[in-house]
Amino acid sequence: MEAALVFAVAAAALLGSPGPGIAALLAVGRARGLFGGIGYLATMQIGLAIAAGLSAAGLVGILRALPWLRHLLTIVSALYLLWLAWQVATAPLGGEIGGAGEQARFPLWGAFTLGIANPKAYLAFASLFGSFVVVPPAGGIADAMAKWLLCVAVMAVVDFAWLLAGAWLGRITLAPKAERRMNVGMGLSIVAACALALT
Template sequence: MGSILGFLLAAVALLGSPGPAIAALVVVGRQCSTGHALRYFLALQAGLALAAGLSAVGLVALLQAFPALRVIMLVASTAYLIALAWSIASAPPSGGVGGDGQGAGAWRPWGAFILGVTNPKAYLAFASLFGSFILLDPAQGLGDGGLKWLLVVVVMIVVDIAWLLAGRALGRIEMAPRAERAMNIAMGLAILAACVAALV
């Protein structure tokens, strides 16, 4: 039980800290309608769950064996995040989200899935979590990896919902056009900064 608790605490710290996916969730929560934000969230969770599963079965070793695959994933995630950051920073003030779905065009569910599957910060977190803890006797084969994957998915869902709700709360704040423009630029820069930090 102590190992599971330690694993959960580490998972919350690693997966709940700001990164590209979390920055995207905050912005989509602020800019889009509830339905669109939920679809984006679900697609992102599907991508992250797949990435966690691939990590649990040794994708990290595969990436080390084939550096070109790692480069392709980094380029894909970076290009998507740069496009999102530009879309956010250049968005016109809307006077608050109001749940009208403004800006939803930039937040396609397929993009969220790609971000989840290729997110460099997520792979670093998964590699650290899966390599640092033993929750079940290794003799049980895939049992240990399966349990870690399940716990990681639960933690991701909980912390990402919290960040999405934070974005929704920001969207309810009425702002002057100049202040909203400044916030859009700041959020775009935050996504770029999170992307750079994950790459470094």
């Protein structure tokens, strides 16, 4: 039980630290509100759960063995994040939360892509799965399954909290210039998170 708690705390620190997915959730929460962003959050969690499963099964080694696949995932993720950053930075001012335009700016395919191709997530999973033993023996099926379940649970809670923070930001009424600055700042934060994750 103690090992699982330590693993969960480490997972929360690694998976909940700012990165491309967190920046996207803040932007979605701000634009769509909490309930409007749940679909985006859930779709991202599916992608992340698959990525965590690949890591738990030791299949991340395939990415090391096939550099072209790793580069392809990185490029796809980076292109989506740059597109998302542009959408956030140029969003119409004073838009109604959850409007139809928000559905186009934050498509579910993008959420899934960000979840399954997020380079920061793979680094975090590799570190977590390689550094902890939750259910002895290390490397056993029970240990891998326990770590996967804990990661999925931690991601759901932490990412929901970030979406909630974005929704809270969306309730703040700003002057047009201040709102534009906030949009540009959030767009730049997505670019910065992307750059940090890819270095």
